[in-house]
Amino acid sequence: MxxxxxxxxxxxxxxxxxxxxxxxxxxxxxxxxxxxxxxxxxxxxxxxxxxxxxxxxxxxxxxxxxxxxxxxxxxxxxxxxxxxxxxxxxxxxxxxxxxxxxxxxxxxxxxxxxxxxxxxxxxxxxxxxxxxxxxxxxxxxxxxxxxxxxxxxxxxxxxxxxxxxxxxxxxxxxxxxxxxxxxxxxxxxxxxxxxxxxxxxxxxxxxxxxxxxxxxxxxxxxxxxxxxxxxxxxGDAQQLELERCGWEDVALTVAATVVSRHEARGGNVRRVVLDAGSKVLGSDRPEWATGYGRLPEYPEAKLTALSEHHATVVWPESSELPPLGTRLRVIPNHVCLTMNLVDEVTVVRSGKLWSSGPWRRGDGTTRQDCLLRSPADPKAPDRCTAWRGIATLTRPNWRTTGCSRVIEGILRTRPEEVPVPDGPILLGYHVIAGYMSRVNGRFFESWGRSPISLHDQILHNGC
The missing domain is CATH 3.20.20.10 (Alanine racemase)
Incomplete structure (x- = not known):
């Protein structure tokens, strides 16, 4: 690939x-x-x-x-x-x-x-x-x-x-x-x-x-x-450097773009910066690893530093610095972390998008934008300001609520038809998560994948 x-x-x-x-x-x-x-x-x-x-x-x-x-x-x-x-x-x-x-x-x-x-x-x-x-x-x-x-x-x-x-x-x-x-x-x-x-x-x-x-x-x-x-x-960069797999065995890479490039001057090293940081690659680096990942097309390049959205790659003297906009593949150090940081992956075959992709991560936790609404109150706005969150989901036991049913793998409910106690209750998981809460007698429903407390979201968004 x-x-x-x-x-x-x-x-x-x-x-x-x-x-x-x-x-x-x-x-x-x-x-x-x-x-x-x-x-x-x-x-x-x-x-x-x-x-x-x-x-x-x-x-x-x-x-x-x-x-x-x-x-x-x-x-x-x-x-x-x-x-x-x-x-x-x-x-x-x-x-x-x-x-x-x-x-x-x-x-x-x-x-x-x-x-x-x-x-x-x-x-x-x-x-x-x-x-x-x-x-x-x-x-x-x-x-x-x-x-x-x-x-x-x-x-x-x-x-x-x-x-x-x-x-x-x-x-x-x-x-x-x-x-x-x-x-x-x-x-x-x-x-x-x-x-x-x-x-x-x-x-x-x-x-x-x-x-x-x-x-x-x-x-x-x-x-x-x-x-x-x-x-x-x-496979991943750890397995490569432990000699437990070869370059040809690596099935997962992170596509990244060169967003900054610098020749060596003023005491700085020759380097490029990619748009794939720790929020997609993960930040694991064993003490014996050569860096935070490897570039399969440039094995001598060293990924020496990660910020949240930046990857700094010290570029070998034997190769020309790639132009801005060049797209490169990165093999992460620890692939388990990389998969945990995304909600879906792109599936390719022979360098082309595969028709069955993307595949979605499913482990009972998930992250994405969240919208709040109050379906039981006709005067409430249809939407509140989107609240972005990437915290880890801690799921209460939805099975004991008696108010959820499965439709095509997504748990859903109608808040006006079921009793909901004060406090947020998780009503869904996997691909889409739903949350409900009753605050001051009003029902609020959240669809999306943000596990942040509904009470906090309601307070911050003014609903």
Whole structure:
């Protein structure tokens, strides 16, 4: 994908569907050949269309990081979902987990006896519908218990009424130069010990789940029954510099335009500035990375600084400075962040826009302009000033309101027909989110994708 279609307005996230499909099939084929299940982590792409492709290629299910992600993919018909996160479950989480377990085979992560007990208590009689996998620390030293400690967590989970299905780990220390092979070895050893500990404690270990993109394709015997790589579908600058993928394997790039250019003078470096900053590329930069991303057409260029809307690229002496208006592709350092920062992506094939695009991100959170109106008050203005917001959405439990119905994947309601308590209630998610609030006896409805409090919006917009 070395051509940016003329219709693309920069900055824009682009996916080359041919490379994407090739990456999906390569990983699926490797897992089949090794007798391992593939449960890809969809937090990387957050896209229904890509998950469908992964499942069609043979994935046994999907991995997600949040309940919100699980809800989106379950609503699309995915029947086997693992929330690979040590959940702490309160009553609102339990209600959502119950609903998910009614739609799909659901497993969730735990890494302490306390969290397992709390989960069982909140789920009550429904605890048996949820399977738990115990997280093991295999060297990343983030969450997870030591392999010989899984028995205590399993006993607590079982006593709480939960089904203990096995163990999982994330060898995140593979994300350093020279570390993938050693991290894969640590993963195998830790999972093997943890599984043996569970077995000796009297538990039937059905699932031994591991995997990261840097370690997934390392050949050899594995103690795992399934792997959960995510970034492999796209590749990114981290994978390039870890030598876990080649330039030709990168399916996602950010289209950007040269908006400023400067020859070296007055002590300044020779550089160009692109219109793709941290708000689209993300600002992750491991200490070992060469910059904030890579330019596939100019491998020697160094992306040395990011502002919100600027990317500064130190230009190699061996190449002419590109003219203003030149469109370039950038490979982000961490593609998961890039996908999280946009609501939709452009899909291309052979340098042209693909007819099935764009694809939209779906994870239960979203951002866009928001319009407020008061449909129950005929004297209220049809529109209030648009309020722009990009905060992260925290969704109350809409299922208990009894006032939502699904129409073509969008949750909608008529505010004049339902009782709405004081305070904002979220009535939709995924592609479009709807919010309602009653303030001083008046109903307000918001359509769009801004999660900012309706009370704040009403006050700021004077409605």
């Amino acid at each position: 070395n051509v940016i279609p003329a219709a693309v307005i920069t900055p824009a996230v682009m996916i080359d569907v041919d490379i994407l499909d090739r990456n999906i099939e390569r990983m699926a084929s490797s897992m089949r050949g090794r007798g391992l299940g593939l449960r890809p982590h969809v937090k990387t792409h957050k896209t229904l269309e890509i998950a469908r492709r992964q499942l069609a290629a043979g994935a046994v299910g999907i991995t997600v990081a949040t309940i919100g992600e699980a809800e989106v993919f379950a609503a699309d018909g995915v029947k086997d979902i693992f929330i690979a996160y040590p959940l702490w479950v309160e009553a609102p989480h339990a209600e959502r987990l119950r609903a998910l377990a009614a739609q799909c085979r659901l497993a969730v992560g735990v890494d302490s006896a306390e969290s397992a007990t709390a989960m069982g208590r909140q789920l009550g009689a429904d605890a048996g519908s949820i399977e738990v996998l115990i997280e093991v620390d295999s060297g990343h030293h983030r969450s997870g218990v030591l392999p010989d400690e899984v028995g205590d967590v399993a006993r607590a989970a079982s006593s709480a009424g939960l089904k203990v299905g096995g163990v999982f780990t994330f060898p995140g220390h593979s994300y350093k130069p020279g570390m993938p092979t050693g991290a894969a070895s640590n993963e195998n050893e830790s999972l093997g010990l943890a599984a043996a500990t569970l077995t000796s404690a009297g538990f039937d270990v059905k699932t031994i789940s591991g995997g990261s993109t840097p370690t997934a394709l390392i050949s050899g015997e594995s103690t795992a029954t399934e792997l959960r790589p995510g970034v492999y579908v796209f």
